[in-house]
Amino acid sequence: MGKILMLPGDGIGTEVMAEVRRIIDWYGTQRGFDVTIDEDLVGGCAYDEHGQAISDAAMEKAHQSDAVMLGAVGGPQWDGVAYDVRPEAGLLRLRGELGLFANLRPAICFAALADASSLKRDIIEGLDILIVRELTGGVYFGEPRGIEDLGDGQRRGVNTQVYETYEIERIARVAGDLAMKRDKRLASAEKRNVMESGLLWNEEVTRVIGNEFPELELEHVLADNCAMQLVRNPKQYDVLVTDNLFGDLLSDVAAMLTGSLGMLPSAALGAADSEGRSKAMYEPVHGSAPDIAGQGIANPIATIMSFAMALRYSFNRGQDADLLEAAVTHVLDKGIRCGDIMQPGMEKVGTVGMSDAILASLNELQEQYS
DSSP states (O other): OEEEEEEEESTTHHHHHHHHHHHHHHHHHHHOOOEEEEEOOOTHHHHHHHSSSSOHHHHHHHHTOSEEEEEEOOOGGGTTSOGGGSHHHHHHHHHHHTTOOEEEEEEEOOGGGGGGSSSOHHHHTTOEEEEEEEOSSGGGTOSSOEEEEEETTEEEEEOOOOOOHHHHHHHHHHHHHHHHTTTSEEEEEEOTTTOHHHHHHHHHHHHHHHHHOTTSEEEEEEHHHHHHHHHHOGGGOSEEEEOHHHHHHHHHHHHHHTSOGGGOEEEEEOOOOTTSOOOEEEEESSOOOTTTTTSSOOOOHHHHHHHHHHHHHTSOOHHHHHHHHHHHHHHHHTTEEOGGGOOTTSEEOOHHHHHHHHHHHHHHHGGGGO
């Protein structure tokens, strides 16, 4: 029996996570998916309850779980809280203490949504990119960091971009493994022309891929040029590996190629243990969207697709993941849309309505995946 910890978080996180729970329940009754589910607080709601973005008790539950499902955190009501207990601190603690160093961010353009992108159809139709972002190193975690008072009204903000060999090696191996299962093409993005950490990244990725994945076609690209290329000709990339800072930026650029952040899932994976299992957290790319929270109009697809990634990577149920992804595609092909992806002539539904449609498609398609 597996264990899932659900952390709905703030804003629309609670709404979309409720729909994931319906999907999980369906898999339990229809596909024999045997898991126990626990729930706790993270983000602003955890700060209101405990004075911190995630409690020690919730962290212990995360450590004991096979997968953590995260909704979203944050909102303007917590803008004034101390930096170390802000809602986002809970997310960083989860990543750091669980050792979730590999962030997988797919950017897939569903055929039915090709016209929803701000780019021309021929540029993005058929897009299927996987960005592999290093998640626990670099400038977001490097020391020293902080804000110093220099006197005379002057202050200095310091963040340190730092990587060690082992951090680059392990993320390069994850990217190499994934690229071998896809089109055997890997691009690595850094700023080796102006940053020593970028030069080290370039050299270590070259060594690891050359020694361990000689069949891969490896390309190096400067991160700023990569951002431009993602908009100019995104389909030139298949798997893209990069560091924490550039991965944060480039994955959001790639996400918007598809038309809406409400469509895109992500996974954060740790190192495999002696039994081949690793800690993992799954979350939508979108934020807590406080402007639409409580209205029942949030698109649950990104969170539901994040559960599909959990089925694939944490529970080794690839066929079940394929079924869920096929059900989402089927719904979109039928013209069912939430507001963020609404198009003329389509049927507009809310959060629950979209899940209803996906559940109906699961029932319709499941015999094809038995």
